[in-house]
Amino acid sequence: MAKFQLNILGCGSAKPTPRHNPSSQVINFRDNLFMIDCGEGTQSMMLRMGLNLNRLNHIFISHLHGDHCFGLPGLVSTMALQGKGGTLTIHINKDGAKLFGDMFNYFCRECPFEIKFNIIEYGDNIIYEDNSIVVRTIPLKHRVPTVGFLFEEKPKMRHINREMTDYFKVPVYKMDAIRNGEDFVLENGEIIANSRLTKDADPCIKYAYCSDTMLTDKYIPTIKDVDWLYHEATYDNANEKNARSRYHSTTTQAAEAAIRANAKNLIIGHFSSRYHNEELLLQEARAVFPNTILANEGLKIDFI
């Protein structure tokens, strides 16, 4: 079975606590690792979670607050020490490319792999695409320009209905076309509809990362119908004023985003350092959107 797995490396907010690391996650998509945000200490969490740095080729940075990017220089230096080859692409805004580019030029002079910056703009844009997956930016609303990231599987091939293809003697060389939805034409000219020869493809899973942001309608269309939504819930409802003034979300606002987006599952994270546990946050979010779970360092979720 193809793998599409989320790994939570850090789900705290700016102020460090002994309980949480700053923001970072890794998507393991068919054993290729995609990192979202890279707070300080991320490389240690990679080690602790058994994630192989050599399989990491793309890092996506949501915005330039330290708790989302200060782990980059250490992570990249360690990848260089470990002799990673090929290319590492860092998807980041223009200012970030300049600042971290200067750091890498100085500290990673003997880097055995190429470091490429893909400059991302604010908005809903495709920033990465391969045969199986597309990554888009999500236009969030925070104190500084911030985007989330939508990971969406590309449409998959339909499943062959073996009994029927045997019956109609579909030749092997036609199978890929049939999997892609083509009808089959018999020698006598009769057309066999694809729907008789195949069963539905597996659904295309969508995962959205929305942190940091206050709730607005602007980003809802991009995350419509996601299977899994990671949404920040920095504060409980009693701290709504704090959330507003800092351009963050409360638990109820995170849950509201899940409802508006018609998400199937919600993961809340980016917890303020003021909470000694997150039970209250979970209760408040579940009261609005029952399919909610808490992020936690070390959590792995298999989307498929």
Next chain:
Amino acid sequence: MAKFQLNILGCGSAKPTPRHNPSSQVINFRDNLFMIDCGEGTQSMMLRMGLNLNRLNHIFISHLHGDHCFGLPGLVSTMALQGKGGTLTIHINKDGAKLFGDMFNYFCRECPFEIKFNIIEYGDNIIYEDNSIVVRTIPLKHRVPTVGFLFEEKPKMRHINREMTDYFKVPVYKMDAIRNGEDFVLENGEIIANSRLTKDADPCIKYAYCSDTMLTDKYIPTIKDVDWLYHEATYDNANEKNARSRYHSTTTQAAEAAIRANAKNLIIGHFSSRYHNEELLLQEARAVFPNTILANEGLKIDFI
């Protein structure tokens, strides 16, 4: 009793391991904190070791390898969040001031304290001085320009011999002069030698931090007669070639530095990631210099 205490926050080398953090230490001198080096994760170790960020006003960076400085942006950002006031002085070379200056300008725009860079040059120079302590650079030899740091207490006042000052009726207003070594003149003109009125002052403790370096005679004069020497011992003796090619030291070379400097005590650190424990390193160093201990995260040593 005045405090002069060493706190080890990290004593690993460049490659991260689950056992060690990259280099950082804090000197607690009479409740003022002086940090030496600041690898990634240093701010977390400050928190774990109960060291108050508001009492940290000076950071000394030995050289620009990531495992000695990548914790700076996160540490300074957190100090800003916590509302530290006054001035933070970062003693660092010119390149470091430029690189980290750019980072602070971007990420710490609303910093409530002033960040000052004190540009340090290679050599044996006084870089900090107050009424009680002097800090000098130590000219080490590494792949990039590197200095160690010598922390030396200034001469202290002599202890009054109360019996004698009572006997000679030394007035209170003369006491500070007597403590500073002056003789006392009686009304009849007779001179009472200071040595009869006072006892020796407490000794002035010296601590030297030498990491990273290969062993050379160049830095020995600066660290002569130190009470405590922290010296890197990245490798065991069997890896002497590795040590030489990377401009690091072996255990025996660290011990040899302690002997040449006539140090009283040696702490070895900056352990290569290859060791699953440091027993071999300790044995090798002790075979040459018995007063050796291993650094370890969380270790506190009271020099007085």
